[in-house]
Amino acid sequence: MQDNISKYLRKTDIVLIIVLALIPCVMMAFNLIPHDADRARLEITADGKVLGIYSLAEDRVIEIGGGNTCRIEKGEVFMSHADCPDQICVHSAHINAQGGSIVCLPNKVILKIISAEIGADAPDVIASWAEKGTPVH
Amino acid sequence: MRKRLEGKSVKTAYLGLLLALAVICGYIEALIPVPVPVPGMKLGLANLVIAAVLYLYGPVEAITVSLLRVLIIGFLFGNMFSIVYSMSGAAASLISMALLKRTRAFGIIGVSALGGVVHNVAQVIAAVLILQGFPWRWYLPVLMLAGLAAGILVGLADRIVLPRIYAEGDY
Numbered sequence: 490m491q492d493n494i495s496k497y498l499r500k501t502d503i504v505l506i507i508v509l510a511l512i513p514c515v516m517m518a519f520n521l522i523p524h525d526a527d528r529a530r531l532e533i534t535a536d537g538k539v540l541g542i543y544s545l546a547e548d549r550v551i552e553i554g555g556g557n558t559c560r561i562e563k564g565e566v567f568m569s570h571a572d573c574p575d576q577i578c579v580h581s582a583h584i585n586a587q588g589g590s591i592v593c594l595p596n597k598v599i600l601k602i603i604s605a606e607i608g609a610d611a612p613d614v615i616a617s618w619a620e621k622g623t624p625v626h
Numbered sequence: 627m628r629k630r631l632e633g634k635s636v637k638t639a640y641l642g643l644l645l646a647l648a649v650i651c652g653y654i655e656a657l658i659p660v661p662v663p664v665p666g667m668k669l670g671l672a673n674l675v676i677a678a679v680l681y682l683y684g685p686v687e688a689i690t691v692s693l694l695r696v697l698i699i700g701f702l703f704g705n706m707f708s709i710v711y712s713m714s715g716a717a718a719s720l721i722s723m724a725l726l727k728r729t730r731a732f733g734i735i736g737v738s739a740l741g742g743v744v745h746n747v748a749q750v751i752a753a754v755l756i757l758q759g760f761p762w763r764w765y766l767p768v769l770m771l772a773g774l775a776a777g778i779l780v781g782l783a784d785r786i787v788l789p790r791i792y793a794e795g796d797y
Contacts, residue, residue: 497785502736509743509774513767520763537758590761594707594753601761 520588529586531566533559534599542603545586555596566600568593631682631792641679641687648675648695649702656703667769670742670776672699676720677738677784681795685724692716710756711749718748734788734797735781742777743770 531543535555543551545564552558556572565585568578573595581591590601631640651671660667672695680688696716700709723741726732732740746769753760785797 497733497782498735499731499733501731502733502739505732505736506739506774506778509739510771513770513774516763516767516770520767534759539759588764590764592757592760594757597757599757599759599761601759 529588529602531561532599532601532603534601536597545602553596553598555593555598557593557596557598559591559600566602567591568600571596571598637683641683641691644675644679645691645694645698648672648691649698651675652695652699653703667772668776670745670773670780673719673738673741673745673777674780674783676716677723677734677741677780678788678791680720680723680727680737681734681784681788681797682792685720685727688724689717689720692720707756711752714752715745715749719745730796733781734785735778738781738784739774739777742773742775742780744773745777746770746773 529545531545533540533543533551533553535553540553541551543549543561545561545566548560548562550558550560550569557568557578558570560567560569565583567583568581568591571579571593573593575595578591578593578598578600582589584591584600584602586602588602590599592599631637649672651674655668655671658669676688676692676695679691693713693716696709696712700712704712719741722744723737726737726740747766750760750762750766750769753765754762788795788797
């Protein structure tokens, strides 16, 4: 076994692989540090514009004009419908106050949990599909 | 052995063959469902062929095959956006692999591992530029780890296969 590994992998390869594995681990550790779970909110963005910021406390169904529908249920957010062919966002894991995001690349829709600091000065519920084309912020 | 792969017409035929193989790899990959809820996570089977071209021929041939593959796959199955994403990933990963190979200090598994990571980093950068507010803080590390794992597997496969095609290579 030892023989097999040294036949395929050089020492420099092993060092390189360890370094490449450590970088993302450090990044994830940084991501874990701040999170105000109680006051987390859902931010919906389409094509770079913020369509609305919603509380996770009440259950609701939100139609996003580009062909997506997302639901908030029991503090969890998920994409319940999308008209895109791949359906990756629909199959994405549910997100909650702990953080996370669901992305629909074809429709450029992003559901993202934001912390209280960012959402504090924004109203709870705003704007449907970019009627006036003005981002809320 | 190398003689068998060179000569103008033989080389043209081989590169065409490898290009077709790369395109098919991309197609087969699209058929395999990914059991992870992270968009953009995939095996990178085509990189198996691209890394092979890099080692059997060289960076110029590898870049040619890689760019043609992205265009063919993009026109057949994708759209403008998927071509932009694939192109940024393919170009960045190939350049990094070619440079790392030139140092001669690393084997094909290390080279391929770096290629996998750089591929995904470039795609996340492309997504950040196209989609404002893309949550890269989580995607980037997850996709880097996925790219690393895929790169190691692809490199290992090449490490096993290539010596049987061309024994004198420096893998």
